[in-house]
Amino acid sequence: MKGAARVSSPVMFGAVGLLLLVLPWLIGSGYYLHIAITSLVFVILATSLDLLVGYSGLLSLGHTAFFAVGAYAAALLYLHFGMPLWITLFVSGAVASLIAWLLGLLVLSVRGHRFVIMTVVFAEIGRLIAYNWTDLTHGQVGLPGIRPPVLSIPGLMHLDFASRPAFYYLALCVAAACVAIIWRIAHSPVGWRMVALRENERLAEASGVETQRIAATAFVVSAFFAGLAGSLYAHYNGFVSPDLFYFSYTTTMLIMVYLGGKGTIIGPVIGAVLFTILPEALRVTADFRLMIFSLILLLLVVFAPEGLVGLINRFTKRPSAGEKPADA
Amino acid sequence: MLEVSDIGVSFGGVHALRSVTFTAEANQITSVVGPNGAGKTTLFNVITGFQKKGTGKVSFAGHDVRGLRPSGIASAGLVRTFQKTEVFSGLTVERAVEIGTVCGRGFPLWQTIWPGAIQRARETAGGETAAILATCGIGHLAGKYCMALSYGEQRILEIAVALAARPLLLMLDEPASGLNPTEARVLGDLIVRIRSDGVGIVLIEHNMQLVMRISDRIVVLHHGEKIAEGGPNSIASNQRVIDAYLGGNTLASA
Numbered sequence: 001m002k003g004a005a006r007v008s009s010p011v012m013f014g015a016v017g018l019l020l021l022v023l024p025w026l027i028g029s030g031y032y033l034h035i036a037i038t039s040l041v042f043v044i045l046a047t048s049l050d051l052l053v054g055y056s057g058l059l060s061l062g063h064t065a066f067f068a069v070g071a072y073a074a075a076l077l078y079l080h081f082g083m084p085l086w087i088t089l090f091v092s093g094a095v096a097s098l099i100a101w102l103l104g105l106l107v108l109s110v111r112g113h114r115f116v117i118m119t120v121v122f123a124e125i126g127r128l129i130a131y132n133w134t135d136l137t138h139g140q141v142g143l144p145g146i147r148p149p150v151l152s153i154p155g156l157m158h159l160d161f162a163s164r165p166a167f168y169y170l171a172l173c174v175a176a177a178c179v180a181i182i183w184r185i186a187h188s189p190v191g192w193r194m195v196a197l198r199e200n201e202r203l204a205e206a207s208g209v210e211t212q213r214i215a216a217t218a219f220v221v222s223a224f225f226a227g228l229a230g231s232l233y234a235h236y237n238g239f240v241s242p243d244l245f246y247f248s249y250t251t252t253m254l255i256m257v258y259l260g261g262k263g264t265i266i267g268p269v270i271g272a273v274l275f276t277i278l279p280e281a282l283r284v285t286a287d288f289r290l291m292i293f294s295l296i297l298l299l300l301v302v303f304a305p306e307g308l309v310g311l312i313n314r315f316t317k318r319p320s321a322g323e324k325p326a327d328a
Numbered sequence: 329m330l331e332v333s334d335i336g337v338s339f340g341g342v343h344a345l346r347s348v349t350f351t352a353e354a355n356q357i358t359s360v361v362g363p364n365g366a367g368k369t370t371l372f373n374v375i376t377g378f379q380k381k382g383t384g385k386v387s388f389a390g391h392d393v394r395g396l397r398p399s400g401i402a403s404a405g406l407v408r409t410f411q412k413t414e415v416f417s418g419l420t421v422e423r424a425v426e427i428g429t430v431c432g433r434g435f436p437l438w439q440t441i442w443p444g445a446i447q448r449a450r451e452t453a454g455g456e457t458a459a460i461l462a463t464c465g466i467g468h469l470a471g472k473y474c475m476a477l478s479y480g481e482q483r484i485l486e487i488a489v490a491l492a493a494r495p496l497l498l499m500l501d502e503p504a505s506g507l508n509p510t511e512a513r514v515l516g517d518l519i520v521r522i523r524s525d526g527v528g529i530v531l532i533e534h535n536m537q538l539v540m541r542i543s544d545r546i547v548v549l550h551h552g553e554k555i556a557e558g559g560p561n562s563i564a565s566n567q568r569v570i571d572a573y574l575g576g577n578t579l580a581s582a
C-alpha cells in the first residue's frame with residue numbers, strides 16, 4: 001500500500017505535467033486557454049496565502065491588496081519606465097513585501113479577530129487610494145496599455161508573449177517556480193516554525209521560535225508572491241483598476257485555500273484550478289450558475305471539512321498530507 | 329549555571345516576589361516549593377522572559393538574560409514548561425517533537441532554496457526526535473495526535489518538546505500536577521534520567537513526596553519571599569518551613 005502510494009505520486013506528477021505542457025493543443029488558444037492562464041495566477045495567490053493562513057494560522061482577508069499593489073506597481077513601472085515583465089515580476093513582489101513589512105509592524109502586534117479586521121481595513125484603504133489618487137492611478141478609469149513582454153535576441157529569435165499560448169507557457173513556468181519555492185519554504189524548518197506558531201504561539205515562543213519574526217516572515221513572503229502574481233496578471237490582462245482590491249477576490253482565494261485543503265500547498269493548487277474552472281463550466285446552466293456553484297461550495301464545506309485533499313486522502317486511505325486529525 | 333538575584337515583582341502595590349535570590353546548578357535538581365500564591369510561577373515567568381516587569385538580575389551561563397525575548401532565552405539553553413498544559417494540539421507526537429527541534433535553531437529563509445539544506449535539517453531533526461521519544465518512553469505514542477493523548481501522557485510530551493529545544497537547564501512548572509501516584513513516579517524517574525544526561529533541572533512542584541525523593545536542593549517561597557534553602561533533609565526539619573507552610577507532620581510522613 002505504502003509502496004503503491006510512492007509509485008503513483010511520481011506517475012501522477014508526470015501525467016499532470018505532460019497534460020499542462022500539451023494543454024494549448026487540447027483546448028486551443030481561445031477562451032479556455034484564457035481560463036487556464038487565470039487559474040495559474042490564482043495558483044500563485046492561493047499557495048502564497050496558504051503559507052499565511054494554512055501554515056502560520058494567520059487569517060488575512062487582505063491578500064488581494066498585495067495582489068493589487070503588485071499589479072499597480074507593474075502597470076506604473078511599465079507605463080512610465082517601460083519596464084518589462086521580467087523586471088516588474090520582482091519589483092512588484094518587492095514592493096508588496098515592503099508594504100507587508102511596514103503593515104506587519106502594526107497589524108502583527110495583534111492576533112485573532114483584531115488581525116482579521118485590520119487586514120480587511122488595509123485592503124479597503126488600498127482600494128480608496130487607487131480610486132482617489134487619480135493623478136497616479138487614473139481612479140476608476142484604471143490604467144490600460146500594459147503589454148506582455150517580448151523576448152528578442154536579434155538574428156536568433158523573436159518571441160512575443162502577446163500570443164496567448166506563449167503567455168500560457170510563461171505563466172506556467174512562473175507559477176511552477178513559485179509553487180516549488182513556496183513548497184520548499186513550507187517543508188523546511190522555516191515552515192515548521194510557522195506550524196509551531198499556528199498550533200501554539202506560547203509554546204512556540206518557549207521552544208525558541210521568535211514568533212513575532214516568523215509571523216512577519218510569513219506575511220512578507222506571502223505578500224511577495226501575491227505582488228508577483230499581480231505583475232503577471234497586469235501584463236497579461238493589460239489593464240488594472242481599483243476593482244482588484246475588491247473583497248470578492250479575497251473570498252475567492254480563501255475558498256481555494258480552505259476547500260482545496262489548507263496547510264498542504266497542493267490543496268490550494270487544486271482549489272485554485274478547480275474554483276477558476278468551475279464557475280466557467282457552470283455557464284451552461286445560465287441563470288442557475290451562481291446558485292449551483294454556491295450549492296457545490298456548501299456541500300464541500302459539509303462533506304469535506306478538511307478540503308479536497310482531505311477528501312482524497314480519506315478515500316485512498318493514504319496518510320494525510322495535512323497535520324489535522326480527522327477527529328480526536 | 330543560573331543565578332537569580334534580588335528579584336522583585338509587584339502587581340498594583342501587592343508584592344508577588346520580594347528580593348528573591350537563588351542559584352541552580354547544572355547536574356542538579358533544584359526544587360522551588362511553597363503554598364499556592366507564593367510566587368513560584370511568577371518567578372519562572374520573570375526568569376524565562378514571559379514576565380517583563382520586575383526588578384533584579386537573572387544571569388544564565390554567565391550572560392545577563394533579563395530583557396531578552398522568551399525565545400532568545402530558550403535558544404540560550406534555558407527552557408521551560410507551563411503549569412497549564414501546552415502542546416501543539418493538531419500535530420502528531422512525533423511531528424511536535426520534530427518541530428520542537430528546529431524551533432530554536434537558525435535556518436534562514438534563503439536556505440530553503442539551497443540544495444540539500446532542507447534534507448540535512450530534516451535528517452538531523454528525525455534523529456534527535458527518535459532519541460528524545462526513547463528517553464521519554466513515549467515512542468509508542470509517536471503517531472498519535474497530541475490532543476488525543478491522556479493528561480498524563482501530555483505532561484510527558486511537554487517535557488519531550490522542551491528537550492527538543494536542547495536545554496542546558498530545564499525549568500518544569502508543576503509537571504506532576506494531576507498525575508496519579510504511578511504516573512508521578514514514572515515522571516520522577518524521567519526527571520532524574522534527564523539530569524543524569526547532564527541537563528540541570530529547576531522544578532516547581534506541590535507533590536512533596538516527589539520533591540523529597542529527587543531534589544538535590546530545595547528553595548522554599550512564602551508570600552513572595554524565600555524563607556529557606558537547602559537539601560531535602562534540612563528543609564524537612566526546618567522549623568520556619570514547617571510553621572509557615574507545611575503545617576507540621578506533612579514532611580515527617582514523606
